[in-house]
Amino acid sequence: MWFKTKKIKNLTQKKNVWFKRSIPYFIWIISIFVIWFLWLNIVKWIWTFSFKFDFKVPELISNLNINEDENNEPNQIKILLVWRWWWNHDAPNLTDSMILVSIDFDKSIISMLSVPRDLYVKYDEKRYGKINEVYLHHLSIEKNEEKAMENLKNKVSQITWEKIDYYLNIDFSWFKKIVDLLGWITVEVPETLVDYTYPDWKWWYTTFILKAWTWDIDWEIALKYARSRHSTSDFDRSLRQQKIISAIKEKIISEWYLKNPLKIRKLYNAMEPYFNTDIWINGILKIVSDFKWLWEDNNIISVNLNNSCFYWYSACQVWWILYNPPMDSFWWASVLLPRWADYYNLDKYSEIQRFSKLVFHYQEIFTDKQEINIFNSSWIPNKAMYLANDLQQFWFNIPKNNSIWNASWSTYENTTILYNNLWEDIKTLEALKLFMKWKYQEVESPIHSKNSNTKIEIVIWKDYTEITDFDWTKE
Numbered sequence: 067m068w069f070k071t072k073k074i075k076n077l078t079q080k081k082n083v084w085f086k087r088s089i090p091y092f093i094w095i096i097s098i099f100v101i102w103f104l105w106l107n108i109v110k111w112i113w114t115f116s117f118k119f120d121f122k123v124p125e126l127i128s129n130l131n132i133n134e135d136e137n138n139e140p141n142q143i144k145i146l147l148v149w150r151w152w153w154n155h156d157a158p159n160l161t162d163s164m165i166l167v168s169i170d171f172d173k174s175i176i177s178m179l180s181v182p183r184d185l186y187v188k189y190d191e192k193r194y195g196k197i198n199e200v201y202l203h204h205l206s207i208e209k210n211e212e213k214a215m216e217n218l219k220n221k222v223s224q225i226t227w228e229k230i231d232y233y234l235n236i237d238f239s240w241f242k243k244i245v246d247l248l249g250w251i252t253v254e255v256p257e258t259l260v261d262y263t264y265p266d267w268k269w270w271y272t273t274f275i276l277k278a279w280t281w282d283i284d285w286e287i288a289l290k291y292a293r294s295r296h297s298t299s300d301f302d303r304s305l306r307q308q309k310i311i312s313a314i315k316e317k318i319i320s321e322w323y324l325k326n327p328l329k330i331r332k333l334y335n336a337m338e339p340y341f342n343t344d345i346w347i348n349g350i351l352k353i354v355s356d357f358k359w360l361w362e363d364n365n366i367i368s369v370n371l372n373n374s375c376f377y378w379y380s381a382c383q384v385w386w387i388l389y390n391p392p393m394d395s396f397w398w399a400s401v402l403l404p405r406w407a408d409y410y411n412l413d414k415y416s417e418i419q420r421f422s423k424l425v426f427h428y429q430e431i432f433t434d435k436q437e438i439n440i441f442n443s444s445w446i447p448n449k450a451m452y453l454a455n456d457l458q459q460f461w462f463n464i465p466k467n468n469s470i471w472n473a474s475w476s477t478y479e480n481t482t483i484l485y486n487n488l489w490e491d492i493k494t495l496e497a498l499k500l501f502m503k504w505k506y507q508e509v510e511s512p513i514h515s516k517n518s519n520t521k522i523e524i525v526i527w528k529d530y531t532e533i534t535d536f537d538w539t540k541e
Contacts, residue, residue, distance in 0.1 A: 142426070143169045145345070146219055146233040148201070149240075149307075159202040163307055166222060166230065168426045178311070179425050180304030180370035181222055182388065186401040188412055196401060197221065211235070211342060227419035228426055232345040240340040241292060244314060245285035247336045248321065251313040253291065254280045261294040288313075308368040367432050369425055371418065386459055387417045420500050421460055428500075430493035435463040438522045439515045443473040449526050456533050457501070462494075468516050473525070481530045484509050484523040495522065501533040 149163035164181040183198040193203060200221050205214035219230045245251055255278050264274040274290045283291065292310045295303060318333070372386045388402045395409050407414035424431060438457065442450035450471065454464045464470070481504040485495050495506070502524070512520040 141170065141172055143171075143232070144228055144230050144426070145169075146215075146222055146230050148215070148218070148233060148235050149238055150201075150235070151238050159205055161198050161201045161218065163304070164197070164218075164222065165304070165308065165311075166226060166228065166422075168228075170426075170429070173429060175365050175367060175429050177367045177425050177429060178308050178369070179226070179422060180308065181225070182304065182371055182402050184400060184402045185225070185371075185388070186396065186403055186412060187221060187225070194412070196399075197225075212344065215342075215344075224413070225415050225418055226422035227415070228422055233343060234345065235342040237340040238289065238293070240337060241289045241310070242285045243336045243340060244333075245283075245288045247332065248314070248317045250282045250284050251288060251310070251317045252280065252282050253288070253309060253313045255291075259291065259294060261290075264290060264294055304370045305368065308370075312366055312368070367425065367429055369432075371421070387421060423500055424460060424497055428493050428497040431461055431463075431497050434494060436488075436494040436521045437463050437465055437469070437517065437519065438524065439469045439471070439512075439517075439520050440464065440524045440526065441471045441473045441475075441514055442526045443475050443478060444526050444528050444530055445474075446528075449530060453524065453526065453530075453533065460501070462498075465517075471514070473514070475525070478525050478527050480505055481527045482507055482525045484513060484525065486511050486521060488521055498522070504529070 145167045147163075147165040147167055148161045150159060150161050160183075162183050164183070166179045166181065168177040170177065181197065183196060185197045186194065187197045187200065188194055189200055189203045195203070201214050201218045204217040205211065208214055208217075215233045215235055219233055222228075223230050255276055258278045259274075259276045261274045263271040266272040274294060276287065276291060281287070288310055292307045293303075294306075321329070371388050387405050389405055390400065391403050391408065393400060403412065404414045404416075404418055406417070440450040440454055442448075454470050458464050481502075483495075483498065483502060483504060483506045485506065486509050488495055499506075512518060512523060514523055514525070
C-alpha cells in the first residue's frame with residue numbers, strides 16, 4: 067500500500083513539474099505567433115504607406131483619367147506599349163514594337179492591337195517615314211522623351227481614332243529581367259519557328275529553332291521568340307509578342323504575385339528600371355490587384371493589322387487591310403500603306419479606324435460570332451460575294467456554306483438589314499452600322515436563310531454601294 071501511495075505521489079509530482087516546465091514553451095509559441103501576425107501587418111502597413119494604397123478603387127480610377135461613358139462611370143484605360151533597345155544597340159530609339167492595349171472595366175475584357183512598324187506615315191508637314199521612327203524624329207527635335215512619346219501617341223490616335231491615355235516605353239531587357247524573376251513562362255508554339263539569321267550580338271548571326279509544342283521557356287528563348295524577324299513576318303511577330311505578354315501574365319497569376327506584397331515589390335523592382343511612363347504605376351498595380359477578372363484566362367482579345375489581299379480580292383481574310391506598295395516609289399524601302407492609300411494620300415485610315423472601333427468597343431463580334439447571311443437582289447453580279455469578303459476582313463461571321471445567295475425578290479425597295487431575336491446580342495448589329503447605313507428592320511425569325519439560327523440577313527438592292535464609300539466618322 068505504501069508502494070502504491072508513493073508511486074502515485076511521484077507521478078503527481080512529475081506531472082506538476084512537466085506542466086510548470088511546459089508553460090514557457092506555450093508562451094514562446096504564442097509569442098512567435100503574435101510576432102508573426104504583427105510582422106505581417108507591419109509589412110502590409112509599410113506596403114500600403116509606400117505605395118499609397120489608402121484610397122478606394124473608384125477614387126483611384128477617377129485619378130487615372132479613365133474614359134467615361136454617358137453615365138460618368140469608369141469604362142476604359144488605353145495604354146500604348148512601346149518596346150525598344152535603350153542601350154547596346156545600333157538603333158536604340160526605333161520603336162520596333164507597338165501595341166495599343168485597352169482595359170475595359172465594364173466588359174471585363176483586355177484588347178490588344180499591334181501597330182506594324184513599317185506603316186508609312188507623315189511625321190510632320192515636311193517629313194515622312196515609317197511609324198517606328200516617329201519617336202526618333204521628334205526626340206531629335208524636342209530633346210524630350212515625354213514630348214516625343216506624346217507625338218507618337220497622337221500619331222497612333224490619328225490612325226486608330228482612339229484616345230490614348232498613357233504610354234509605357236519599355237526596354238527589351240525587361241523581357242530578360244521579368245522572365246528571369248519568374249523562372250520560366252509557358253508558351254504554346256502552334257508552328258515550328260526557324261530563323262537562320264537571328265543576331266548573335268557579335269555582329270553576326272545564329273540559327274534559332276523552336277519546334278511546335280507547348281514549352282516552358284526561359285528569358286533567352288522568350289526574347290528570341292518575341293523578336294525573331296526573319297522566321298515568318300512582322301505581323302506574326304506582333305502576335306508572338308502579344309502571346310509572350312499573356313504568358314507572363316499567366317505566370318504572375320499562377321505564382322500568386324498579386325496577393326503577396328513582397329512578391330509585388332520584387333516584381334515592381336524588377337520592372338521599374340526598364341520602363342518610362344506617364345502612368346501613375348502604383349495605381350495600375352492597385353487596379354491589377356483589385357479587379358479579379360484581370361486574372362482570368364479568357365478575357366484577352368489579341369489582334370493585329372495584316373497585309374491586304376490587294377491583288378487577290380476574292381481571297382481576303384480577317385485583318386487584311388494593308389498592302390505593300392511598289393518599293394521604287396519609296397526609295398526601295400519595304401513599307402505598308404492602308405488599302406486605299408498611296409504616296410500622295412497616306413492618311414486613308416478609315417478601314418483601320420473602323421477595325422480599331424470593333425476591337426476596342428464591339429468585342430462581342432469576336433466572341434459571339436453572330437451568323438450573317440447575304441442575299442443579292444440587285445441583278446448586279448457578285449455584289450453579295452464582295453460584301454461578304456469586306457465584312458469577313460473585319461471579323462464578321464459569314465459562314466462558308468449557305469450564306470451567300472442570289473435572289474429575284476421585288477418586295478424590297480432598297481437595301482435592307484433584317485434582324486431577329488437580338489435583345490441581348492445587339493452589339494453585332496450596332497457594329498454593322500459602322501459599315502452600312504441602309505434600312506434596318508426587325509422581324510420575328512429569319513425570313514430567307516436556311517439556317518433557323520441566323521440572326522442577321524442583308525438583302526442587297528440597287529441602291530447598294532461599297533461599304534468603303536461610307537465615312538462612318540461623319541455620321
